[in-house]
Amino acid sequence: MSSIVFEKIISLNFANLLNAIGLDFEILSSYTFVVVCLGTMILATVAGMVGTITVLKGQSLIGDAIGHSSYPGIIIAFMICMSLDSVSLMIGAIISGTVAFIIIQFIDKNSKLNLDAVLAVILSAFFGLGMVLKSFIQGHPVYGKVPQGGLSNYIFGQAAFIRTIDVHLILIVAIPSLLILFLFYKEFKIFIFDEVYAKSIGLSSTLMYVLLVLITMSVIATGLKLVGAILISSFLIVPGITALQWSNRFSHVLIIAAIVGSVSAFIGTYISSVYAGMSTGPCIIVVMSGLAFISMFISPKGLLANWLRRRKYLNDLSKSIFD
Amino acid sequence: MSENIIVKVEDLTMAYHDKPVLWDNDVNIIENTRTAIIGPNGAGKSTLLKGILGLQKTLSGTVEIMGKSVKQVHKKIAYIPQSNSVNWDFPTTALDVVLMGRYVHLGWIKRPGKKDIEIAKNALYKMGMQDYAKRQISQLSGGQKQRVFIARAIAQNAEIYFMDEPLAGVDKNTEKVIIDFLKDSQKQGKTSIVIHHDLNTLADYFDYLVILNKRIIAQGKMSKTLTQANLDAADMGGGFKINV
Amino acid sequence: MIYPSLFLTKMSDFLNYNQQMLLTLIITGIACSILGCFLVLNKLSMLTDALSHSILLGIVLAYFVTKDLNSPLLLIGASIFGVFTVYAIGLLSKTRLVKSDDAVGIIFPLFFSLAVILISTFARNVHLDTDIVLMGQVIMIPLNTMTVFGVELPKALFYMLIILLINLIFVSVFLKELKVSSFDPEFATLAGFSSGFLFYALMTLTSFTAVAAFDAVGAILVIALFVGPAASAYMLTKSLKKMLLVSTVFSTVNSISGFYLAIAFNVSISGMIAVITGLTTFMTVLLNRQGIITAIYLRHKNRKEFRLDLLIMHLGNHEDQQDAELELGFTTIKDHLYWDQETVERRLNRLIDQGFVQRNHERKIYCLTEKGRLRYDMIKVDYGM
Numbered sequence: 001m002s003s004i005v006f007e008k009i010i011s012l013n014f015a016n017l018l019n020a021i022g023l024d025f026e027i028l029s030s031y032t033f034v035v036v037c038l039g040t041m042i043l044a045t046v047a048g049m050v051g052t053i054t055v056l057k058g059q060s061l062i063g064d065a066i067g068h069s070s071y072p073g074i075i076i077a078f079m080i081c082m083s084l085d086s087v088s089l090m091i092g093a094i095i096s097g098t099v100a101f102i103i104i105q106f107i108d109k110n111s112k113l114n115l116d117a118v119l120a121v122i123l124s125a126f127f128g129l130g131m132v133l134k135s136f137i138q139g140h141p142v143y144g145k146v147p148q149g150g151l152s153n154y155i156f157g158q159a160a161f162i163r164t165i166d167v168h169l170i171l172i173v174a175i176p177s178l179l180i181l182f183l184f185y186k187e188f189k190i191f192i193f194d195e196v197y198a199k200s201i202g203l204s205s206t207l208m209y210v211l212l213v214l215i216t217m218s219v220i221a222t223g224l225k226l227v228g229a230i231l232i233s234s235f236l237i238v239p240g241i242t243a244l245q246w247s248n249r250f251s252h253v254l255i256i257a258a259i260v261g262s263v264s265a266f267i268g269t270y271i272s273s274v275y276a277g278m279s280t281g282p283c284i285i286v287v288m289s290g291l292a293f294i295s296m297f298i299s300p301k302g303l304l305a306n307w308l309r310r311r312k313y314l315n316d317l318s319k320s321i322f323d
Numbered sequence: 324m325s326e327n328i329i330v331k332v333e334d335l336t337m338a339y340h341d342k343p344v345l346w347d348n349d350v351n352i353i354e355n356t357r358t359a360i361i362g363p364n365g366a367g368k369s370t371l372l373k374g375i376l377g378l379q380k381t382l383s384g385t386v387e388i389m390g391k392s393v394k395q396v397h398k399k400i401a402y403i404p405q406s407n408s409v410n411w412d413f414p415t416t417a418l419d420v421v422l423m424g425r426y427v428h429l430g431w432i433k434r435p436g437k438k439d440i441e442i443a444k445n446a447l448y449k450m451g452m453q454d455y456a457k458r459q460i461s462q463l464s465g466g467q468k469q470r471v472f473i474a475r476a477i478a479q480n481a482e483i484y485f486m487d488e489p490l491a492g493v494d495k496n497t498e499k500v501i502i503d504f505l506k507d508s509q510k511q512g513k514t515s516i517v518i519h520h521d522l523n524t525l526a527d528y529f530d531y532l533v534i535l536n537k538r539i540i541a542q543g544k545m546s547k548t549l550t551q552a553n554l555d556a557a558d559m560g561g562g563f564k565i566n567v
Numbered sequence: 568m569i570y571p572s573l574f575l576t577k578m579s580d581f582l583n584y585n586q587q588m589l590l591t592l593i594i595t596g597i598a599c600s601i602l603g604c605f606l607v608l609n610k611l612s613m614l615t616d617a618l619s620h621s622i623l624l625g626i627v628l629a630y631f632v633t634k635d636l637n638s639p640l641l642l643i644g645a646s647i648f649g650v651f652t653v654y655a656i657g658l659l660s661k662t663r664l665v666k667s668d669d670a671v672g673i674i675f676p677l678f679f680s681l682a683v684i685l686i687s688t689f690a691r692n693v694h695l696d697t698d699i700v701l702m703g704q705v706i707m708i709p710l711n712t713m714t715v716f717g718v719e720l721p722k723a724l725f726y727m728l729i730i731l732l733i734n735l736i737f738v739s740v741f742l743k744e745l746k747v748s749s750f751d752p753e754f755a756t757l758a759g760f761s762s763g764f765l766f767y768a769l770m771t772l773t774s775f776t777a778v779a780a781f782d783a784v785g786a787i788l789v790i791a792l793f794v795g796p797a798a799s800a801y802m803l804t805k806s807l808k809k810m811l812l813v814s815t816v817f818s819t820v821n822s823i824s825g826f827y828l829a830i831a832f833n834v835s836i837s838g839m840i841a842v843i844t845g846l847t848t849f850m851t852v853l854l855n856r857q858g859i860i861t862a863i864y865l866r867h868k869n870r871k872e873f874r875l876d877l878l879i880m881h882l883g884n885h886e887d888q889q890d891a892e893l894e895l896g897f898t899t900i901k902d903h904l905y906w907d908q909e910t911v912e913r914r915l916n917r918l919i920d921q922g923f924v925q926r927n928h929e930r931k932i933y934c935l936t937e938k939g940r941l942r943y944d945m946i947k948v949d950y951g952m
Contacts, residue, residue: 056413060672061613068787103849110859111852117612117798124791125845131702131787131838132829139833152698156683183432190423193413199378200402201427201479202394230620230701234676241669248414248459277687282680289677296664303662334894336877347880382870383877383906412666 027273036159036273039167040226040265040284044235046174047219048261049181049254051236052243053212056192060241062104064233065119067220069100071130071229074154079133079143084150086169086225093154093221100126101213127229157228159269159280166225173222177215181254184211189250227281234285235261242292245299264288329354329483329514330375335384337367337374344370348384348539353531355512357505359519359545362535363558368518369405371535372485376402388483398427401476403486406468411461417471418456421446424478439478446477451500466497473501484508484515491520502528522559525549534559577719587709589826591724592840595780596792596818598731601738602773603797604810608749614653614770615793617671618777619786621652621678623700625778627685642726642778649774650767652678703785705836723783730779734772738811741765746807788837795844796821799851802858821847876946878914879923882935883943895932 027033054063070093077092078084100122107118134151137143153161181188190198191208199205216236223232243256268284297303330352337345344367352358360368373379375386377393388396401424424446425439435443447453450470455463460471469489476484484505490498505515505528519525525532525545532548534540536557541548582590606612625648629641656674660667711722738745748765773793781789796817797810804810825840832839853859885894893899901911915933918924923939926932935943 055669056410058410058412058666058668060666060668061616064613064616064672107849107852110862111802111855112857113798113802113852114607114610114612116610117607117794117801120612120616120790120794121798121845121848123616124787124795124841125848127701127787128791128835128838128841128845131835132832132842133834135835135838136832155698155701186426186429186434187431189415190426192410193415193420193423194404194409196378196404196408197402197423197475200376200397200400200404200485202397203426231676231680233672234680237669237672238676241665241673244412244414245664248416249419250414253414275688278684279687282683285676285680286684289673289680292673296662302664334881338873347877347884382874 024274027270030273032160033269033273035164035167036162036280037266037269039162039170040159040269040280041262042167042170042174043219043223043226044239044261044265044284044288045258046177046261047223047232047235048239048243048257050177050215050219051238052240052254052257053188053192054216055237055240055244057212060233060237061116061119062101063216063220063236065104065123066097066101066217067224067229067232068123069126070094070097070220070224071127071154072096072133074224075130075133075137075151078146078148078151079137082143082146084148086166089154090169090221090224093224094217096126097217097220098213101217130229153228154224155228155230156279157224157226157231157281159226160272162226170222173218177219180211180215184208185251188212227284231281231285234288238285238288238292239264242288242295245292245295245301260288260291264291327354328352329389330516331385331387332371332375333385335371335374335386336382337370337379338382339370339379344537345374346538348535350375350533350539350542352514352516352533354514355509356514356531357509357529358514358516358531358533359525359529360516360533360535361519361522361525361557361559362540366536366557368535369487372402372487372516372518376400376485378402398479399482401479401481401484403472403476403484403489405487405491406465406472413460415460416456417452417458417460417463417467417474418443418447420460420471421474421478424475424480427479442480443474443478446474447471449477449504450474464494466493469493470497470500473504477504482513484513484517486515486517488518488520522554584709585826585830587721587724588705588836589823591708591721591727591783592705592822592826592836593819594724594727594731595784596796596822596840597815598727598734598776599780599789599792600796600800600814600818601731601734601811602769602776603793603795604800604807604814605738605745605749605769606773606793607797607801608807609766609769612794612798613668613671614656615773615777615790617652617656617675618649618774619781619789621675621682622646622649622774622778622781623786624678624682624685625649625651627682631689642775645778646771646775649777650771653767653770653774699785700781701786702835703781703783703788703837705784708783723779726779727783730772730776734776737768737772741768742807745769749807784837784840788841791841791844792818795848799848802851802855817847875914875918878918879935879939879943880946882924882933882939886934891932891934892930895934897926897931897933900933 051063054060073092073094073096074089075092076096077088080092081088104115104118104122107113107122108115111118137148150158150161187198187203187208190201191203191205195205198208219236220232223235227235239257239261240253242260243253246256247253264287265284268287269280271287272278272280272283295302299305328351330350332348332350335345335348335350344365348371350371360371362368370379374381375388375393377386386393388400393400418440421443422435422439425435425442429435429439444453444456447456450473452467452470452474455467455471460468463471473489476486489501493501505517508515517529519529526549530545531543532545533542534548534553534557536559540557541550541553603615606615622645625645626641628648629644630636632644633640635641652674656667656670659665659670659674665673708721708723712719713722713725714720715725744765777789777793780792784792796814799817800810800812800814804813821844822840825843826836828843829836829839851858855861881900882895885891888894898908900915901908906914915924918939919926922936923942924933925936925939927934
């Protein structure tokens with residue numbers, strides 16, 4: 001029985017199969033699509049896992065502030081290297097994001113300002129600096145000669161323009177980040193759950209913070225070209241938020257976040273390839289958020305389950321009263 | 324009973340935001356005792372524990388645990404912090420939390436194995452929490468949470484337990500389980516150092532006492548230390564009378 | 568010659584383009600910072616980030632209805648959408664499925680993404696550039712004019728003047744209520760002020776202000792204008808009225824200096840004002856009376872005195888005890904304080920100079936003088952022992 005089905009599947013042309021479920025084989029097999037899709041999927045997977053830690057540490061808006069703050073680093077790197085080379089721009093983004101992060105921590109620790117006010121001010125000041133520098137080089141006699149059209153892609157992202165080298169770059173960041181997450185899984189777990197206890201057994205929380213900031217920064221920096229400074233924070237936090245609706249185990253939450261990230265990236269990239277003119281990053285984010293809202297509704301902890309539970313409770317209550 | 328000093332604190336001074344909290348304190352904790360630390364609010368009880376454990380900077384003084392510095396004896400000491408230091412949104416089960424007690428023995432990177440899980444399950448069983456192993460930590464009641472944290476300390480298999488108000492906000496049943504555990508560990512030769520707030524149960528639960536109000540007011544055997552004069556000296560005498 | 572100008576006065580007759588831009592920026596800044604004070608006090612600063620991004624979707628949606636980018640209905644539609652964003656964030660965090668920060672972080676990128684998609688698919692021929700949304704077009708302010716009561720003035724200036732007026736009226740009418748609800752929301756509810764009403768009134772005005780401002784100065788500067796001056800004023804003042812006043816001063820200074828710097832270097836005006844706002848806020852963090860520099864100075868000074876007090880305490884505590892030779896010995900005292908020999912000697916020498924401590928050569932220990940004894944008793948009283 002099963003072998004017949006199996007043969008049938010084999011005998012079906014793969015392309016027909018895809019067409020049968022409503023996917024366009026032509027697009028799926030095009031080189032551009034494969035490159036873009038690989039890039040966004042790997043990025044979304046890693047960002048989803050790393051971002052889960054950010055969400056659990058209660059720092060989801062810090063990611064947003066750092067995303068915005070990495071923009072001037074891109075321009076400064078361009079001014080120093082006089083080229084649109086992805087690697088140098090990425091390093092620029094990491095440096096300026098880190099500087100912003102340090103300033104945020106410094107002000108938060110040393111003033112009576114609330115963290116969200118600090119974030120808002122730093123975010124706009126850094127992004128403002130990016131705007132200033134961008135307008136400075138636009139008409140500049142020296143910088144003006146180098147083509148700089150790609151620079152504005154870092155604000156909203158231009159996934160459609162990424163090339164194989166960018167996918168390599170994403171992999172170079174993704175693999176060590178995942179490795180760090182995997183190797184220090186146990187340490188991250190106790191660091192997030194109970195920092196004081198972690199310290200009491202000799203785990204250095206400074207070291208853990210450095211590791212966390214390091215991988216978060218590099219994920220943000222690689223994501224800029226695909227998703228842009230404004231929206232990169234959703235790649236970090238939305239998969240984590242979604243995954244938290246489904247499981248009570250950290251390991252499962254991480255895996256679900258990775259799946260949510262990569263599935264959204266695939267669907268989003270596909271939609272943006274089918275409908276010309278749609279930007280990839282925003283499409284992925286809409287899919288991601290859609291999954292998040294659906295999860296909040298139908299997950300075991302979600303609104304629907306809560307509502308049913310309450311109804312059942314009331315029913316039982318009224319029964320026990322009337323019986 | 325021999326009186327070995329297991330935790331030796333000398334001339335410890337600590338400040339919080341530049342305000343002195345502890346002044347030049349000498350504390351000796353005797354091995355194999357149930358020692359309570361009491362004192363009025365703001366007396367620096369938690370700070371003392373954190374200072375001993377190296378969790379907060381000290382301005383002067385030395386701490387020796389079993390004759391060594393705290394960094395050398397992480398495996399032998401278990402700390403149960405106040406529950407407000409915990410991130411309750413974290414997706415984890417009771418068993419998982421207890422397993423964290425094994426981390427100190429595993430070192431970096433290595434994962435807990437079957438033996439560790441066995442130890443963790445046993446620890447949960449000792450606290451009467453075996454049925455809640457798969458429950459998410461945030462779904463447990465205050466008392467149940469506290470039992471899980473004690474189970475984590477058991478799993479750590481330490482020699483000395485440091486507990487910061489473990490009985491605050493727990494039910495009577497849990498209180499009994501915890502105190503039984505303390506007495507039981509004493510029989511196994513272990514030492515516990517517990518911040519306590521209830522003077523009525525003090526003499527029943529503990530056998531040694533440290534009275535603190537920024538400075539050590541008195542320390543030693545419960546019977547000799549728990550006196551009206553000492554309580555008054557620590558500003559704790561108001562309204563409470565020792566029944567002898 | 569005089570006759571027609573009676574009916575039609577052009578603002579450009581008495582203010583040049585630069586001055587018109589600057590005036591508009593200053594008015595916008597003040598309108599924002601007045602509300603910003605309450606946003607900062609109520610810990611709502613990041614809502615301005617969410618608002619300034621998500622009203623883009625409001626503008627796009629309103630455009631689909633009005634089909635006219637210059638319609639005032641567009642402003643109203645976008646503002647209502649801004650309030651809806653705040654409501655949606657509140658609703659989402661009320662489900663307790665996510666924390667309020669997460670709710671902000673999930674809602675506004677979604678709305679912004681939807682707006683970008685809508686623009687790129689359905690409104691590509693419309694002059695709705697996402698870059699301009701973020702950066703604004705200060706340069707265009709004097710070119711978009713309208714005539715009001717016979718005066719031709721920049722549209723943005725007119726809108727912002729009206730909004731400033733509304734904000735001023737709102738704040739002065741509800742000052743007492745806003746004050747109570749900012750400092751003690753629970754008390755406000757008990758006292759009968761509906762903080763829900765105040766909250767949504769505040770958010771509605773914030774949304775209106777953001778929409779009106781954002782056309783001229785862009786989404787990023789809007790955030791800076793709302794939060795920066797209010798945050799600086801918050802660190803410097805102790806009363807709400809002073810905070811409001813100081814924030815407008817900060818805002819004006821930021822706008823003027825940012826504007827002229829941008830003109831001098833020929834760079835983005837709104838970007839420069841955002842940078843200057845960040846810098847002034849940072850300087851305030853450093854320099855205010857409870858700021859970092861004062862704190863570092865005080866900490867240093869306190870620590871010094873505190874350590875000397877500590878030494879006196881140590882001497883006083885151990886002098887009469889049997890272990891005095893060990894605890895206070897010339898060479899052994901350092902081991903008990905866990906300080907090195909040099910430090911101990913330096914500090915002890917200071918105390919000897921001040922006449923608090925003397926060397927007891929007979930017992931080879933340090934001990935307190937009569938004056939030191941008095942100081943010892945004083946310290947005990949000072950620190951409540």
